[in-house]
Amino acid sequence: MSNLIMxxxxxxxxxxxxxxxxxxxxxxNHPGIPVCYAARDxxxxxxxxxxxxxxxxxxxxxxxxxxxxWEDVLTVNYPDGARYIAQVLPTPDFDPEAPVGEPSYxxxxxxxxxxxxxxxDEQPGxxxxxTIPGGLFISDDGGDSWELNxxxxxxxxxxxxxxxxxxxxxxxxxxxxxxxxxxxxxxGIHSISIDTRNPDHIHVAASSAGVIETSDGGKTxxxxxxxxxxxxxxxxxxxxxxxxxxxxxxxxxxxxxWQQNHCGVFYSADGAKxxxxxxxxxxGVHFGFPIAADDKDGRTAWVVPAVADSERMAIDGGLFxxxxxxxxxxxxTFRDGLPQQNAYDIVLRHGLDVAGDxxxxxxxxxxxxxxxxxxxxxxxxxxxxxxxxxxxxx
Amino acid sequence: MASVEMTRHLFRFFPQLQDQxxxxxxxxxxxxxxxxxxxAPGFSHYILDERGALRRHVNLSINDSIVIDRKTLSDRVPExxxxxxxxxxxxx
Numbered sequence: 302m303s304n305l306i307m308x309x310x311x312x313x314x315x316x317x318x319x320x321x322x323x324x325x326x327x328x329x330n331h332p333g334i335p336v337c338y339a340a341r342d343x344x345x346x347x348x349x350x351x352x353x354x355x356x357x358x359x360x361x362x363x364x365x366x367x368x369x370x371w372e373d374v375l376t377v378n379y380p381d382g383a384r385y386i387a388q389v390l391p392t393p394d395f396d397p398e399a400p401v402g403e404p405s406y407x408x409x410x411x412x413x414x415x416x417x418x419x420x421x422d423e424q425p426g427x428x429x430x431x432t433i434p435g436g437l438f439i440s441d442d443g444g445d446s447w448e449l450n451x452x453x454x455x456x457x458x459x460x461x462x463x464x465x466x467x468x469x470x471x472x473x474x475x476x477x478x479x480x481x482x483x484x485x486x487x488x489g490i491h492s493i494s495i496d497t498r499n500p501d502h503i504h505v506a507a508s509s510a511g512v513i514e515t516s517d518g519g520k521t522x523x524x525x526x527x528x529x530x531x532x533x534x535x536x537x538x539x540x541x542x543x544x545x546x547x548x549x550x551x552x553x554x555x556x557x558x559w560q561q562n563h564c565g566v567f568y569s570a571d572g573a574k575x576x577x578x579x580x581x582x583x584x585g586v587h588f589g590f591p592i593a594a595d596d597k598d599g600r601t602a603w604v605v606p607a608v609a610d611s612e613r614m615a616i617d618g619g620l621f622x623x624x625x626x627x628x629x630x631x632x633x634t635f636r637d638g639l640p641q642q643n644a645y646d647i648v649l650r651h652g653l654d655v656a657g658d659x660x661x662x663x664x665x666x667x668x669x670x671x672x673x674x675x676x677x678x679x680x681x682x683x684x685x686x687x688x689x690x691x692x693x694x695x
Numbered sequence: 696m697a698s699v700e701m702t703r704h705l706f707r708f709f710p711q712l713q714d715q716x717x718x719x720x721x722x723x724x725x726x727x728x729x730x731x732x733x734x735a736p737g738f739s740h741y742i743l744d745e746r747g748a749l750r751r752h753v754n755l756s757i758n759d760s761i762v763i764d765r766k767t768l769s770d771r772v773p774e775x776x777x778x779x780x781x782x783x784x785x786x787x
Contacts, residue, residue: 356752356782357708357741373708375737378745410744484751 302673303656305695307348308663309336312687314350316368317669324671324682330368338651341695342419342428347443348695351414351430359414361430363444377430377438377447383409383454384463385434386472390486404460404468409434412483416651418493421500431490433480435459435507439519450519458510458524458541473541475509491650494550494558496572504548504558504573511543512560512573528576532564547650548573549594549602557599557628561592561650566604568629579629585616586623586632591653591662600628603655603676605648605662614645622662624676638679639670651691663689697721697772699731701780709735724755725768727778742780743768752783 306324308315314330335353342349348364350371361374387407413433420427430438430447436454438447455461460468476486492506501518504525511526530537531544544563551557560567565580565587580587588609595601603624608616615621619641623632640646646664653662660676663669667686670679696718706713712735719730725747732739742753748766749755755762756779762770772778 354741356704356750358744358750360740373737373740375740408746410746410748 302659303694305341306654306661306669306671307339307341307350307691307693307695308669308686308689309339309350309651309691310667310687310689311335314339314348314362314368315683315686315689316348317682324669326683326686327368330364330371331362336690337413338416338691340417340419340691340693343695344419344422344425345443349417349428349444351417353413359411359432361414361417361444374444376440376445377411377414377432379409379411379436380449382464383436383449385409385487386460386463386468388472388476388486390476390481404472406463406467407485409436411436412480412485412487413489415479415489415491416493418495421495421497424500427500429493429495429503431493431505431507433477433483433489434485434487435474435490435510437490437493437505437519452520453505453513453515453522456513456522473510473539474507475542475544477508477544479508492545492548494548496550496555497552498555502555502572504550506545506548506560508546509544510541512545512548512558514573525573526576527574528569528578529560529562529567530564530578546590547592549592551594551596551599551601553595553597554599557594559592559594559602561589561604563588563610566592566629568602570599570628577629579625581632584623584632584634585621586634589648590650591648593653593655593660595655596657598626601626602629603653603660605653607647614647618643618645620644620646620664620670622660622672622676622679635672635677635679637677638672638681640668649690651693652689654692654694656694659694661692661694663692665689697727697774698777699727699780700777702782704782705738705741705780708741709738711735712738721772721774721776723768724757724762724764724770724772724778727772728768754781754783755779756781 304319416431496502665688669683
């Protein structure tokens with residue numbers, strides 16, 4: 302069982318240790334600095350935090366001594382010539398009848414380093430970072446240097462190779478509301494999932510684009526959104542423009558992928574070639590942000606549902622976790638140990654994790670809950686923390 | 696030589712710049728910031744994005760005049776001038 306949990310919070314990195322059976326939070330790291338994601342590299346124990354400074358720009362921070370000291374890593378940067386087709390939120394004077402103008406291009410700069418993923422044991426030093434505005438960066442030297450994955454950045458679904466010139470196709474990626482804080486409306490990569498059988502086989506998810514797959518180590522990418530529905534759009538089954546909130550893969554059965562989407566919970570048993578909606582709205586299992594898959598059984602997953610989508614808080618003031626063990630055919634809800642009155646917690650997309658029988662989630666209300674029996678019974682291990690953005694077992 | 700003064704919040708990340716009078720050759724704002732970078736590696740990443748443009752929530756002034764060119768930082772800091780670096784008041 303894991304004895305360490307890392308939290309990224311609005312006010313720093315929180316490390317929680319399990320000591321003699323009791324979970325105890327250490328003094329906060331990066332005090333006062335928003336940390337949108339924090340995780341420990343299982344290969345060498347390096348701790349990582351993605352800092353989201355309000356004034357000083359996005360940066361990575363790295364600790365090689367178990368969280369005692371940290372150093373800036375300033376090398377996640379877009380190369381010269383990286384551009385994207387700029388998007389804007391419709392304003393009140395938006396005229397839908399106006400002719401479509403020429404695309405407007407913007408030089409790319411990192412707004413947020415939203416997610417990190419660690420490579421396989423066969424690729425020591427390989428780390429992935431997903432960003433707003435929608436770039437996948439790869440390091441092969443433990444994070445000292447990073448390179449933008451150009452085939453994905455230059456994908457025809459984003460307008461083609463804008464390093465070379467003007468767009469050769471239409472941009473079909475939408476923006477994410479998570480980008481609005483930076484004064485833009487651009488997409489972001491928040492999920493990076495590596496096939497444990499084959500490190501060249503990777504799925505990423507971007508809001509608002511969908512799931513994209515490479516089978517050749519990032520040389521080529523294919524959209525994998527078949528079966529996804531976009532219920533709020535005139536065309537509910539577009540190729541692109543989906544809003545996955547997070548995707549999770551079963552390590553032991555890597556063809557089993559799970560997706561918590563704006564429009565429901567989706568499951569794939571064939572490596573995302575075909576998705577199936579497995580929501581059960583009558584039970585509250587539909588909207589939410591995080592999802593976690595079991596390490597061994599691909600048919601088992603957990604979600605923390607919420608009210609969709611204008612409210613975005615716990616359903617009827619009672620917090621619960623839902624688990625399926627049959628690929629979403631049925632769900633069980635668990636409330637024991639969770640507040641059932643006046644709870645308005647929302648759990649963000651990186652705010653849930655599973656390691657063996659242990660499940661942990663934390664909320665924007667600063668509460669952290671752990672179950673050591675696969676989600677059936679819960680204990681609150683911390684209150685009054687800053688709003689929590691990410692939870693990862695180490 | 697031009698002077699550089701900055702919000703104390705930056706000393707948390709660059710303690711080597713604290714409690715000293717920072718002087719660098721005058722020139723463009725870009726040149727002045729790069730001169731500070733040589734004293735405190737990583738400093739410019741806090742002030743500028745990877746394009747060399749001023750970060751959105753950072754303000755600069757030369758003496759009491761706000762820097763106008765936030766994209767290429769071409770405004771000139773005279774030899775007897777001071778570049779001030781401070782946080783934009785852009786949120787609660």
